[in-house]
Amino acid sequence: MARATGTYVTTTAGDENVRAFVPLALPPEDPVLDANAYVERNRCAELALARLSALSGFAASSEWITYSAIRKEALLTSQLEGIQVTLTDILDVEAGIKVPSAEHAEEVANYIRAVRSARAQLADPKGLSLSLRLLTEAHRVLMSGVRGATKQPGAIRTSQNWIGGTRPGNASFVPPPANEVPGALSDLERYIHAPSPTLPPLVRTALVHAQFETIHPFLDGNGRIGRLLIAMLLEEWKLLPEPLLYVSGYLKANQRTYYDRLTAVRRDGDWEGWVSFFLEGVEAAAEDAQRNIVAIAALIAEDRKRLLANGTGTLVTLRLFELLPTMPKLTVDRAVQALDVSHPTASKAIEVLRSIDVLRETTGKPRAQRFEYKRYVDLLRE
Template identity: 60%
Template sequence: MARQTGTYAIATTTGESVRAFIPADLPPAAPPLDPASYEVLNRQAEISVARLAGVSGLVASIDWLLYSAVRKEALLTSLIEGTQATITDLFDEEAGLPVANADDVEEVTNYLAAYRFVREQLQMPNGLPLSMRLLRQAHARLLDGVRGHGRQPGEIRQTQNWIGGTRPGNAAFVPPPADRVQDLLSNVEHFIHDPEPSLPPLVRIALVHAQFETIHPFLDGNGRIGRLLIAALLEEWRLLPQPLLYVSGYLKEHQAEYYRRLSAIRTDGDWEGWVSFFLEAVDVAAQTAQSNIIDIASLINNDRTRVLAVPKSSAAAYRLFELLATMPKFTVERVRAALSTTFPTASAAVRVLEEAGIVRETSGKASNRTYAYQGYIDLMRR
C-alpha cells in the first residue's frame, strides 16, 4: 500500500506559480512505519550510543571530549552547507591569530554559540523547553553578522522559498507555503513532547529531523538548525549525557544519499529508507566517536605522565596541560591570562611542556610566539 506523505498547494512567488509540498503530520501513517524495517538497526544504534556514553569515562575531564566533539559537529554541519573552514582555522581564531577563511570561521563559531545557547536553556531550571521559540533564538545567533544575516534571523519565514534550481519553476523541491508553516511546526512540537511515544527515541529523532527539513521554516540556515536539533534531542531524551556524537560527519561523507533519502520521503513515501539511513549514520558516528575517545584518552594519559616526569615541572605547568583541552593553540599571553599568573610563570610553564615534547612552537618568531598541542590537534583533524 502506497503511503500518502503529503499534499500539494499552488503557491506564487517571484511571479511564478509552483506546487508547494505540504507534509502530512508526524508520525507516518496509512500505513504506519513498519517496525521490521528499523528494529535491528535501531537496536544496533542504541548499543553503539550506549557504549559511547560509557567510554567517555576513560577521560578524567569531560572538557577534553566536549571541546573536540562539539567543534567537529560545528565544522562538519557547516561543511555540508559549503563553508571551507578547517579545524586549524578554528583553533587559530580562538587563539586570537589571523585566519584565512575568516567569514567561514565566523559561521562555525556562530553555530557553536547557537548550540551553546540551546544547551544552556535546556539545562536551566527556568530555561526554554525544546521548542520553535528556542530554535528561533538559536537561529538568530546562527546568522548573526554572517552570510544570511539579511534573511530574517530568528523569524519564521513569511514568504515562499525553494531548494535547488535558479528559480521556483525549476527548483528541486518547494517547501510548504508560508501560511501553513506554523501549524506544521506545532505538530512537530507536539510529536517531540508526546508523553506516550509509540516509537523508539532514535527513530523519532530521524522523523523530526526529516520533517523539519521538509517544512524548511527559515529563509536560510535550515540544515544547520535541523542538525542542531538532532544533537539537542540526543541529550534531551537522555540517550547521551553529553554531546559526544557528531552525526554530521556521516551525513557529509554521504551527502548525496542524505539528500536523496530526504527527497524519497516526499516523492515516494519512503520513510523506512530514511530511518534506516539515519540509524546507520548514528551507529557509524557513535563507533567513530568511541574510537576517537579511546585515542584521546591514551594521548592524555601518556602526556600527563610526561609532564610530571620533567624535572622542572611545576603546578603551573600541570594546570596548563589540563587547559590544553580547550586551547590547543596558544600564546604565552593567553596562558598568563588563563592561569591568572605572571608572564615569567606562564613562560616557564610553556617551557616545561615544550621540553616534554607535548607542545611545539609554530610561528618561528622571536617574540609573540604561538604554540600548539600538535598530537591533540592531529587527532581532531582525523
C-alpha cells in the same frame, strides 16, 4: 506500499506559480511505519550510543570529549552547507589568531555558540524547553553577524524559499508556503512532546529531523539547525548525557544518499528507507566517537605521564597542561589570562611543555610566538 506524506499546493513565488509541498503531521500513517524495517538497526544504534555514553567517563574530563565532538560537528555540519573552513581555522579563531577565511570560520564559531546557548537554556530550570522558541533563538545566534544576517535571524520565514535550482520554478524542492509553516511547526512541536510515544526515541529523532528539513522554516541555516535539533533530541530523550556524537560526519560522507533519502520520503513516502539510513549513521558515528575518545584519553595520559616524569614542571605547568585539550592553540598572553599568572610564569610553563614536545611553536619567529598542542590537534583533524 507507498504512502502519501504530504499534499501539494500552488503558490506564487518570484512572479511564477510553483507547487509547494505541505507535509502531513507525524507519525507516518496509512500505512504506519513498518517496525520490521528498522528494529535491528535501532537495537544496534542504541547499543552503540550506550557504549559511547559509558566510554565518555574514560577520559579524565568530560569537557575534553565534548570540546572535540562539538567542534567536529560544527565543522562538518557547516561543510555540508558548502562553508569552506578547516579545523585549524576554528582553533585559530578561538585563539584570537586571524585566518584568511575569517567570515566562514565565524559561521562555524556561531554554530558552537548556538549549541552552548541551547544547552544552557535546557539545563536552566527557568530556561526554554525544547521548543520552537528554542530553535528560533539558536537560529538567531547562528546567523548573527555573518552572511545570513540579512536572512531574518531568529525569525520564521514570511516568504517562499526553495532548495536547488536558480529560482522556485526550477527548484528540486519547494517547501510549504510561508502561511503553512507555523501550523506545520506546531504539529512538529506537539509530536516532539507527545506524552505516550509508540516509536523508539532514535526513530522519532529521524522522523523529526526529516520533517524539520521538509518544513524548512528559515530563509537560511535550516540544515544546520535541523542537525542541531538531532543533538538536542539525543540529550532530551536520554540517549546521550552530553553532545558526544558528530553524526554530520556520516551525513557528509554519504551526502548524496542523505539528500536522496529525504527526497524519497517526500516523493514516495519511503520513511522506512530514511529511518534505516539514519540509524546506520548514528551507529557508525557513535563507533567513530568511541575510537576518538580512546585515542584522546590515551594521548593525554601519555603526555601527562611524561610531564610528571620530567621533574622541571611546576603546579602552574600542570594546570596549563590540563587546559590544553580545550585550548590547544595559545599565545603567552592567552596563557597569562587563563592561568591568572604573570607573563614570566606563563612563559616558563610553556617552555617546559615545549621541552617535552607537548607544545610546538608555529611561527618560527622570536616575537609574537604562537604555540600548538600538535599531536592533539592532529588527532582532532583525523
